[in-house]
Amino acid sequence: MNFALTDTQKAFQKTAADFAAKELAPTVVARYDRAAKYDRKPFEKFAALGMCGIPWSKDLGGAGGDYVSYALAIEELSKVDPGFGICMSVHVSLCSWPIYKYGTPELHKKYLVPLAQGKTMGAFGLTEPNAGSDAAMQQTVAEDKGDHYLVNGTKIFNTNGGEADTYVVFVMTDKSKGLKGISALVMEKTMPGFSIGKTEQTMGLRSARVRELVFQNVKVPKENLLGKEGEGFKIAMTTLDGGRIGVASQALGIAAGALDLAINYTKQRVQFGKPISANQALQFMMADMATKVQAARLLTYHAAYTKDSSASYSKEAAMAKLFASDIAMEVASDAVQLFGGYGYCEDYPAERYLRDAKITQIYEGTNQVQRMVISGAILR
Ligand code: CAA
Numbered sequence: 001m002n003f004a005l006t007d008t009q010k011a012f013q014k015t016a017a018d019f020a021a022k023e024l025a026p027t028v029v030a031r032y033d034r035a036a037k038y039d040r041k042p043f044e045k046f047a048a049l050g051m052c053g054i055p056w057s058k059d060l061g062g063a064g065g066d067y068v069s070y071a072l073a074i075e076e077l078s079k080v081d082p083g084f085g086i087c088m089s090v091h092v093s094l095c096s097w098p099i100y101k102y103g104t105p106e107l108h109k110k111y112l113v114p115l116a117q118g119k120t121m122g123a124f125g126l127t128e129p130n131a132g133s134d135a136a137m138q139q140t141v142a143e144d145k146g147d148h149y150l151v152n153g154t155k156i157f158n159t160n161g162g163e164a165d166t167y168v169v170f171v172m173t174d175k176s177k178g179l180k181g182i183s184a185l186v187m188e189k190t191m192p193g194f195s196i197g198k199t200e201q202t203m204g205l206r207s208a209r210v211r212e213l214v215f216q217n218v219k220v221p222k223e224n225l226l227g228k229e230g231e232g233f234k235i236a237m238t239t240l241d242g243g244r245i246g247v248a249s250q251a252l253g254i255a256a257g258a259l260d261l262a263i264n265y266t267k268q269r270v271q272f273g274k275p276i277s278a279n280q281a282l283q284f285m286m287a288d289m290a291t292k293v294q295a296a297r298l299l300t301y302h303a304a305y306t307k308d309s310s311a312s313y314s315k316e317a318a319m320a321k322l323f324a325s326d327i328a329m330e331v332a333s334d335a336v337q338l339f340g341g342y343g344y345c346e347d348y349p350a351e352r353y354l355r356d357a358k359i360t361q362i363y364e365g366t367n368q369v370q371r372m373v374i375s376g377a378i379l380r
Contacts, residue, residue, distance in 0.1 A: 003298075009069045015049055016073035020080035026349055029081045032207035033352055039207070040121075040163060042084050043091075047118020052091065056100060060108060061116035067242075071249040071304040075297075078253025079260070082356045083207030085253055089246030090159045091115065095122025098168050098239045099186060102226040111166050111186055123164035124243075125155035125187075125213055126236055133369050135170075135236055136179035140215065142171035149173070149185065149225075151218040154197070157363070161211030162196035165189050168239070169213075170232050182232035186224040193218035204355035241314045243364045245307060248300040248320035251328035251360040255293045258328075258335035258353040262286060265350075266338055282338060289331045296324035315377035322370035325360035332357040 005013070023042050032039065046052060054070040056062025063069075070092060078085030096115045099107055114120040131137040140153025151171055155161075167187045174181035187194060197212030227235055263286060266277035276282055303320040306313040332353040336343035343350040361367050 012069035013072040016076035024081040036206040052118030053116025056116045061113035067304040067307045074249035075253040078250040079257035083205040085250040091122045093243040093246040094124035120165035123160040123167045125169035127157045138172050140171045149220045151215045155213040173229050179233040180230050183229045184226040184232040184235040185220050191218050241317045244317040244321035245303045247364045248324040251324035252296045254357045255328040255331040258332040259289050262335040262338040292327040318370040318373040328357040
């Protein structure tokens, strides 16, 4: 068993880490967090480094890397700005991947190549007011009009919504068939009838954008169908399998970032005449934090490795997402504790990690959904 990263994987990791230090530095993050400001420039700069399509081959506009490299990049970005981490994770895992996997060569050329090059940004429209964990309850309808579909409906909690150019959207093409009547379409923000609704004011990840999408008689060409009619639920589930590796990487980055903060702070903060890191009680606390981070890292890298090397990775992805998001909350909470009263104040960065960590237990399937996926796999 070889746990060493390859030179190529290390290069992607370093590029992302350098970018995060330079472009997403904590003062910028803090400013964007407070003001809930959105800025597209980091995406454009990351694109200029050729990092928006890490796992896709160069002929598809990608960087020719693998999913492990992609996971490493999301971890490094999320150590500094998990809002940018989820922007990239949705762009790659939830929008580019289903087009790569289920799209025709024409759809690759039209949508995947610009996504991989970072000329366009991607998003994923599955969640609706009555289709959250129960993703099969899709109400958005696509009526067959011969050479096109006419799409009507609303999607909510759409990460990158309104900022993204290309959307993978799930629709009912045949309501009578239940989840076998769901299909997946590629839609563009500029299609007439496609509009952007409410912007959510979120507890964390405030540098990211989460919005409602509204479709009123949007004409979508038939050639924008991914896979076949009725395959949408399977496409959504397999896409979320990969997305959960992205969220696990993001949660891992949050935990690792919070741990780094705590280590640095406790070495500098002097009380009772010595740095507080000299107290064994705090040393043991940080030992536990570091052990949790390392366990989450191994699960996450293993899930990414499994995706690179095997057709089946649902269970591994769900386990990584479940564990990494739970320990992100624990480690971020411990970091706040180690900062003492300052940890509770917004002038210090610890509290932001705690707010950012919470959503990782909720999106791309709550952690009870991850348990459904894992138990389904082990009891099948
Ligand atoms: N791969 C392939 N096929 C799969 C699959 C997978 N991972 N999971 C399920 N399927 C197939 C099953 O094999 C089954 O097919 P057959 O009928 O042919 O046997 C079919 O799909 C139905 O499976 P289930 O009966 O297990 O489906 P279910 O309705 O009980 O749902 C669920 C299972 C796991 C709870 C699923 O609904 C789910 O994952 N829900 C959570 C949705 C979610 O994650 N939403 C997040 C939105 S995106 C987001 O959060 C983005 C963001 O903002 C960052």
